[in-house]
Amino acid sequence: MKESEIEVFVWRNTAPNKKEEQLIYCVQNLILDSLGHKKLALEETSKMAMMHWKSVIAEAKKNLAHTLKRFNDQDRHYACWLLCGINRQFFELLDGRIPVPNPEVSFDRNYCLSYDRTLSPKTLRSIAGIVRRTVNRVRRESVCYPRTKAFHNRIDFDTSCYTVRSTEDAQFLELMSLQPGKRISLRLKGRSKIRGTLQLIRDTAGTYSLRVYVPQECEAQRKTGTVIGIDLGYTEMMATSEQELLGTDLGQYFSAISDKRRKNSEGRNRMYSLFRNLLKKSGKDKLAKAERIRKNNLGRKKQRARYIRDIGVIKTIVNRELNLLFTRRKNPIKEIVVEDLSARMKVHFGKKWNRRLSGWMRGYLQERIRYKAKKFGIEVSEVNPAYSSRECPRCHCTDKENRQGNSFKCSRCGYHGHADLVAALNILGRLGDKEIRIGMPPSRVKAVLDGRYVGWKSLNHTVSDKTSGVARVVNESPRSASSKSELRSNVQVCIASR
Template identity: 95%
Template sequence: RIDFDASCYTVRSTEDVQLLELMSMRPGKRISLRLKGRSKIRGTLQLIRDTAGAYSLRVYLPQECEKRKTGTLIGIDLGYTEMMATSEQELLGTDLGQYFSAISDKRRKNSEGRNRMYSLFRNLLKKPDKDKLAKAERIRKNNLGRKKQRARYIRDIGVIKTIVNRELNLLFTRKTNPIKEIVVEDLSTRMKVHFGKKWNRRLSGWMRGYLQERIRYKARKFGIEVNEVNPAYSSRECPRCHCTDKENRQGNSFKCSLCGYHGHADLVAALNILGRLGDKEIRIGMPPSQVKAVLDGRYVGWKSLNHTVSDKTSGVARVVNESPRSASLKSELRSNVQVCIASR
């Protein structure tokens, strides 16, 4: 891909054709391209060459999208085994994790084969025999090239992009219960993936940036407001009692060690992300240690509340059984949290 800003190209039109003249590496020499059809060309252009050798030109134009005035608010947790989990208890992009695993296994197998061939290639170069050197050259030419490896990588990335865009389009354009706003984890935070160190370094950086860009772009395109919150401990926090015990999450399963609340770990994280919208105590950029201190205070407050509330009609103590993120419970916990933190 090559980017051309407005100073690097000119557009000429005749009666029959529209021509685009691009700056080249030779001073004073421009490359003339004949365009199919006619269009307004302005701003930065991208010249794309695909694996088949075909060229395409991308022209970016600003889009004015009106924000949606009606709809629902949902929380979204981003992942890899499932691309997204929503606070409406939906898992989207469940085939993404399977595809990642297949890519990882295939690339690891190919890397092992290339390493063996490279080792053989180096050993052959150490021998002065003419036949050995000829064999080393054949190995270098036929087994150590980057062209096919690069083509496979581009093909695999293309499938991943298709899955990501498909799921975002289905979510943002649904007809029943349309979405007005979404709450997501801070898109500047680092995401984690567990498919091997080498593959992680290459894929996680690309995938993180691509997901961030797609969410922002698709939300802006469909007029959906994006709210970001601090994601620290969102996958370990119990949405009912705020316990953050590391034993709460085991793989994709979540079960609170205190109150017994259970469910899919990513769906629980989506509930927590939604609950942090408008939370004045857990702010974006706050270190995880401070987030845990706030959650620990709420956890202590919940335990105290659930063991001291008494039934005024009978005078008998009872345990409060509230659903996760109950509004009344949340307001009571906020006051208890301030007392707990102040007493530390």
């Protein structure tokens, strides 16, 4: 079961009356200002605090990964015990104390007391100091505590904060207000089943939407079908290992939106500079002109509305292509293999392309793929994407000259094709690969691929230079999960025979 949000109605205010003004005041103020919403505010605050501390612990573990390699097993387990969750020893560490494992607690014993010798106080103090300094540095530089904004565009209503009333003509929703005993009555567009906690959202265009969470049933896990690899791209939405390109017009929308926002920003920056210069001058005419510029040229209402409209077009394309892919009747899909894009991009392509890639929305693509796959009962597997666009599916060569834009041509064996389609083949081939794992650094991945290229080269030389009269055939088709293992076994046999 998965929860998804749907819009129940959209209510636009043209000339606000007294009830609408009261609703706007209720939405804009902090949730804590309303006595009836204290329970929801406390729940939301506790969730925000829990997510903050979980993010701090995860980032601290990542920063300590290199340091922990120099510790022995017992010291490493003690450091991991300090960061095993939001519990007693973690907050004792933040208070400046040195947490000591309790031998009476099985949880502590499983982490730290499975060795013969106990840690000395000096060792405990040293390790706790390293972990504490790392956590403080993470809190200071990487994961800062979220700050409360003065303006909120969302307010939550649980089942005790609203009532639903239906008549023959329409359906009404009565929401709790700041005044005791008085509720705000809203007329819904259409009839819907209202249940659970509601969210009332007001966007910058002055439109109100009510969102209700409803349970959505997922299909059973598919047991029959094909397994395909997917490579996410910028110019095309994705390429599959079945040699198909989906969403070929998505890159044009990304570039058009980025260039249009850049052009508008340049104009706004010029007007803002003129606005600041006019404020420094004296005279009523200068101040009046500055006020006109601020009112007519520096607003964000229309800018935000245009951006929401452009992003809506992109989201429509993404959902349409995924629905067509996952619901096809001919050759249905049982499992998809995608690249792990959780790491941040560290490559810089110039100011123009960096701006375009920042609006790529790859996080939305990954979220939609997981959501749609779970909805239709398709399994999702992630693999390491390092050098997937430069690796040759035939000889595993990773030369930089292999890829030129969207064209791929191997500089060693001559294999050629579309770069994204080649990457999709490589991603599918890495499913179940025990040598290339998720999280492995690119340098180690390149070392593995270089070893496979040497094996492929020696295999071809062995076959061509053999002296026996028995003819042998070398399979040089793009590798799959099965042909890859056969190729490795053939390499070992040929090397041993030489």
